[in-house]
Amino acid sequence: MLGMRALVVNLCVAAFGVMGFGVMGVYGQASHHEHEPAPERYARAVAAYAPPDVALVDQHGAAVSLHAVLGHDGPLMLQFIFTTCPAVCPVLSSIFSAAQEQLGPDLARVRLVSISIDPEHDTPARLHAYARQFKAGPQWHFLTGTRADVAAVQKAFDAYRGNKMRHPPLTFLRAAPGALWVRLDGFMSAQSLVAEYHRLMDR
């Protein structure tokens, strides 16, 4: 079970070596290139996950099975969010929102999924409003459910932290149903996310 869940094949830190070291790098460079965007720091790993087939509800109030949503016959990106989240989720969702535009023609085959980790507060109606706020297209699904089911899904992705206020900024990508997942831990530019997507698809 443990092997299934966290089969970490490859772990590297994109953009800037070791995390703590990155800070010095950032500030060291800063004074010379004032208007250059600050470098991003996110970690990349590849892993197998076995999410449970729980019954969830989407932003339109329709009952859906998680396996049916994740079984999308094409590339898929997944994030955990909640609608009242202060700093982390607006940025995560903005990255998805911007990636919608940057994916270009590929958008037609990509499915985006955002699962609420505050399901008791995030009713379908609230998720629907949130989806509009981030200009979500029809390929972007927002899911909620019971506390227990959503916790089980988070645990399956090694993303459960107990208190929702401590959730890590994770983005998961997979090329096709049953394929290994790429796990991105941190914030990235939309361009980097799209580059990760192409890297995955070209393999």
Add this chain to the structure above:
Amino acid sequence: MTAEKQTHARRRLLPWIGLAAVGIAAALLVISATKDSASARPAQAATDAELGQRIYREGILPSGELVRATVQGDVAVEGSQLNCASCHRRSGFGASEEAAYVPPITAPALYQARQEQRGDLFRQLFQEVQPNTTRARVRDPRVRPAYTDSTLAAAIRTGTDPTGRVLDPMMPRYALSDEDMGHLIAYLKTLWATPSPGVTDSTLHFATVVTEGVDPGEREAMHAVLDAYVKRKNTDTRRLMQRPGFSPLYKDDFTEAYRTWVLHRWDLNGPAQTWPDQLDAYYRKQPVFALLSGIGAGTWKPIHDFCEQNEVPCLFPHTDLPVVSPPGAYTLYFSRGLTLEAEALARYLYITLDEADPTPIIQVYRDDEQGRVPAQALRQRLADYGVTHLEDRLLEASAHRMPAFWDRLRQHEKPPILVLWLGADDLETLAAALTAPDGFRHVYLSHTLLRGMALSKLHNLADAVYLTYPFALPWQEIPRAYRVRAWMRSRRIERTHEPIQFNTYFALSATDHALVHLVDHFSRDYLVEILEHETENALNPGVFPHLSLGPGQRFASKGSYIVQLSEAAPGGLEAASDWIIP
């Protein structure tokens, strides 16, 4: 914003009006271009903290357009998605999550050179979750000169601080005109610029509100917990203050943070219309930092409104009638009370009823708030589901005429469903009047309105009775309940009203815990924000199955069960539904 704060903001603006000259010049250019000379405003009005507040909190420019910015290098965001308050919060104190450390941007934080404070450092190192990068940064103290208006504007626009460091890419780079930037900076200068009322160098003042009509037993049960907790808290504080800071051999990082708690009793007497004046009088006599716990027999609205007007946090009062909408900024409730129960019942009826063959539903209530509020919520929510065959009956009959009232209700072709938003007195009469549930398919009651009435009194109706039950089921023991019971035993507090006493303990311990995070930054907004973050952290003593808040969330428990009477089940109740979140 209070008048006091506004005056203060304006006063602080005067010295730097010269600096705003560029902004004014730009404004004048715009004005001359619009040909509308009537709109030219005097120079003093060039920056307006009120307009800045809207930019900060809602991401909306004075023109009505959304603020635009870029995060993470290339991600375009607008004010509705991300604004200053999303991350730095209403208080300006920022937040610490595992993924992101958002530094404070209050007026003192920005306009003073950054110095490390040991109390803050302790918190950052040992009490908060931090991303690894922040952990490294906390250990590597960085100094920064005080911002000036121009270096602050540069940081907001380009993400470069006065030392030349580039801010995290998560900090949006805002595209703001000089004029709008002026408004925003004017507002930033008001953030925590004046100390919160109710706090002195040695004392934190709190008050507990009890309204007219509250059962004396409930009131005393609550006060027993409050008094014991505060006494213990102050004993601990005194002990801490005697040791450290005054000895060369012992260093304490929190000498600045210790305060003695003083709890005032604010009893409200007479009709609810007179409560606002009573509250104002209490507040004038002794301003308090926050209201703790409290009990209301009827509406909580006057107290809610007082807290909004004076920006006083009101932390977890016991009330069935909270202000459900619009949500306030300062009152945190356990649940939405009777509105929640009615909406959960509507959902349950909608799911269980046969749409093809609708059973008539009759709701009976008295013309008071405990009756009108749930009746209105049930009607509204059923209508949302498309269920309209609901009849209302106002109960005006005196007790001896009740049997006739019930008999009339039974004159239906099909046995109706009864929903009774009635209290214990009426229900006891009803139970005596009805020898058997014949004539009614189901009878739905609110467990909250029973007010501790013995369930055995409903014995005649047992099979037909269902109750809305927005609490943890009797056998759902939550480990913390044992700790709270042990604490009460050790303080020699009789457990007479366990739910009220447990919830009071929750209000106290959650506030206590949050105040530790504040260190000596006694900001009321910050207190509310920490509670939003920390309510979920295992403080729940078990009256509700789960307590959780988040930014802007005001009701910690979100659902309700529907239960049936059962002699065999522990506590005499059996769940008839899942936890329903309407």
